[in-house]
Amino acid sequence: xxxxxxxxxxxxRERPSIWTQAPELARRSIKRTVRQPAAVIPATVFPLIMLxxxxxxxxxATSLPxxxxxxxxxxxxxxxxIQAGVFAVIGTGQNLAEDNQGGFFNRLQLTPLHPAALxxxxxxxxxxxxxxxxxxYISVGLLAGAQIEAGFAGALVxxxxxxxxxxxxxxxxLAVGMRxxxxxxxxxxxxxxxxxxxxxSMSLPRNxxxxxxxxxxxxxxxxxxxxxxxxxxxxxxxxGEALALGFGxxxxxxxxxxxxxxxxxxxRMART
Amino acid sequence: xxxxxxxxxxLAGRLLQSLISNxxxxxxPMLMPLFFFTAFAGGLSxxxxxxxxxxxxxxxxxxxxxxxxxxxxxxxxxxxxxIAADFQFGFGRRLLLATPHRSALVVGYGAVAVIRAAVxxxxxxxxxxxxGMNIGGSGLDLFGMYALAAIINLTxxxxxxxxxxxxxxxxATPLMQVPVFLFLFxxxxxxxxxxxxxxxxxxxxxxxxxxxxxxxxxxxxxTGTDYLATLGTIVALLAVVTIFxxxxxxxxxxxx
Numbered sequence: 001x002x003x004x005x006x007x008x009x010x011x012x013r014e015r016p017s018i019w020t021q022a023p024e025l026a027r028r029s030i031k032r033t034v035r036q037p038a039a040v041i042p043a044t045v046f047p048l049i050m051l052x053x054x055x056x057x058x059x060x061a062t063s064l065p066x067x068x069x070x071x072x073x074x075x076x077x078x079x080x081x082i083q084a085g086v087f088a089v090i091g092t093g094q095n096l097a098e099d100n101q102g103g104f105f106n107r108l109q110l111t112p113l114h115p116a117a118l119x120x121x122x123x124x125x126x127x128x129x130x131x132x133x134x135x136x137y138i139s140v141g142l143l144a145g146a147q148i149e150a151g152f153a154g155a156l157v158x159x160x161x162x163x164x165x166x167x168x169x170x171x172x173x174l175a176v177g178m179r180x181x182x183x184x185x186x187x188x189x190x191x192x193x194x195x196x197x198x199x200x201s202m203s204l205p206r207n208x209x210x211x212x213x214x215x216x217x218x219x220x221x222x223x224x225x226x227x228x229x230x231x232x233x234x235x236x237x238x239x240g241e242a243l244a245l246g247f248g249x250x251x252x253x254x255x256x257x258x259x260x261x262x263x264x265x266x267x268r269m270a271r272t
Numbered sequence: 273x274x275x276x277x278x279x280x281x282x283l284a285g286r287l288l289q290s291l292i293s294n295x296x297x298x299x300x301p302m303l304m305p306l307f308f309f310t311a312f313a314g315g316l317s318x319x320x321x322x323x324x325x326x327x328x329x330x331x332x333x334x335x336x337x338x339x340x341x342x343x344x345x346x347x348x349x350x351x352x353x354x355i356a357a358d359f360q361f362g363f364g365r366r367l368l369l370a371t372p373h374r375s376a377l378v379v380g381y382g383a384v385a386v387i388r389a390a391v392x393x394x395x396x397x398x399x400x401x402x403x404g405m406n407i408g409g410s411g412l413d414l415f416g417m418y419a420l421a422a423i424i425n426l427t428x429x430x431x432x433x434x435x436x437x438x439x440x441x442x443x444a445t446p447l448m449q450v451p452v453f454l455f456l457f458x459x460x461x462x463x464x465x466x467x468x469x470x471x472x473x474x475x476x477x478x479x480x481x482x483x484x485x486x487x488x489x490x491x492x493x494x495t496g497t498d499y500l501a502t503l504g505t506i507v508a509l510l511a512v513v514t515i516f517x518x519x520x521x522x523x524x525x526x527x528x
């Protein structure tokens with residue numbers, strides 16, 4: 001009864017700020033991620049399995065002239081972070097699609113929710129998972145004999161870059177999740193993301209890729225620069241150019257992903 | 273017997289119809305081996321310069337053997353996904369009620385698994401030939417190689433069907449996919465067995481996928497191979513997964 005007595009304009013003024021809304025949605029997103037071990041465990045363990053297999057399967061590649069290190073596990077560690085990004089696309093997109101399917105999203109639209117809070121909140125789970133994965137990969141990598149040339153500070157920068165990469169891939173999942181109503185449809189993104197992943201310098205440095213067209217594709221593929229940014233901290237030490245390209249590509253994809261996510265959100269709001 | 277094949281054919285026809293009408297179900301599993309082939313053959317060809325790498329037809333042909341095994345095995349595994357989905361949504365139970373000989377259902381799913389794998393393998397072979405894959409083997413060698421792929425396909429299907437019939441839920445898909453994936457990747461995928469390092473080198477000789485891949489490589493190269501030992505290994509594996517599948521079928525029947 002009291003609420004009905006308050007004029008509408010006053011109620012709108014009372015709308016909680018984005019700084020109140022975003023943490024609430026972020027908490028939900030993080031809890032939801034933590035409560036899905038079936039999603040978290042494969043997303044964390046699968047890149048480790050690939051790392052374990054590739055580091056011995058391709059160990060002989062370190063004897064190629066010009067290979068930058070004699071430890072393939074050090075070389076391959078960077079790729080584990082990128083694989084984690086792929087799971088960020090699927091995880092974020094599927095969660096949002098489930099929200100669409102279950103009607104949670106439509107109910108949110110009826111509340112005075114700030115669109116930016118919704119986007120930021122949805123990505124919080126992705127950040128949490130990215131942090132867990134980055135810490136796991138660095139720890140397991142070091143135990144397996146990998147070295148971080150840039151030292152402890154380099155490890156921290158790796159975590160930061162890994163989170164940026166997860167956010168970048170997560171924003172793609174968000175953009176797709178805004179536009180679909182079934183989680184299965186997000187799964188169809190998987191092969192497309194795999195193209196970007198595999199057509200990069202993931203297995204060999206670009207200068208050692210012999211097939212011309214493949215080297216060309218890898219050179220234009222932003223995933224190569226994200227891997228090389230991580231790899232520079234592991235193998236070279238502090239390489240400003242590689243880091244700038246790595247962060248630049250991740251933040252560029254994040255900006256594009258967020259743009260398409262926000263336009264998708266507007267379309268969805270209009271439909272609702 | 274006629275009724276048996278009528279059931280199998282009817283089920284296969286329905287599955288093919290759903291694959292044709294929904295390409296999203298069919299294309300991703302077909303594209304994955306193509307991506308692996310392109311990425312490994314294109315991105316890793318420098319590995320053929322590693323000292324000790326000695327495979328005449330070249331790196332594209334070397335990787336082709338892996339992708340052939342992958343396409344064949346996963347063609348079967350993806351049919352296992354279909355079985356799990358059918359049982360999860362109740363269609364599988366209705367099929368059990370309507371079928372006097374329940375193994376006809378597995379034959380129906382199997383027929384589609386073979387067609388899926390054949391289409392994928394044809395696409396991979398065509399891609400290989402376009403990018404200049406060398407084939408040194410005779411027609412008989414290639415027939416042997418594709419026959420081997422067919423047995424792997426059947427093995428993948430029966431394994432996945434065994435899991436699907438036990439769990440009757442799509443949540444069991446990782447249990448079908450991951451063991452097959454590990455089976456394949458714990459073989460000499462990128463380099464010959466002699467160049468493998470560490471623990472994979474130690475376990476590769478005990479992995480049937482190693483022998484299948486090596487035989488396929490010998491058949492492509494036409495260098496002669498001890499195919500009887502490989503055939504024995506894969507047939508033994510096929511017998512094990514057949515028992516596994518039938519026991520799964522009994523569990524599905526008992527569950528009603």
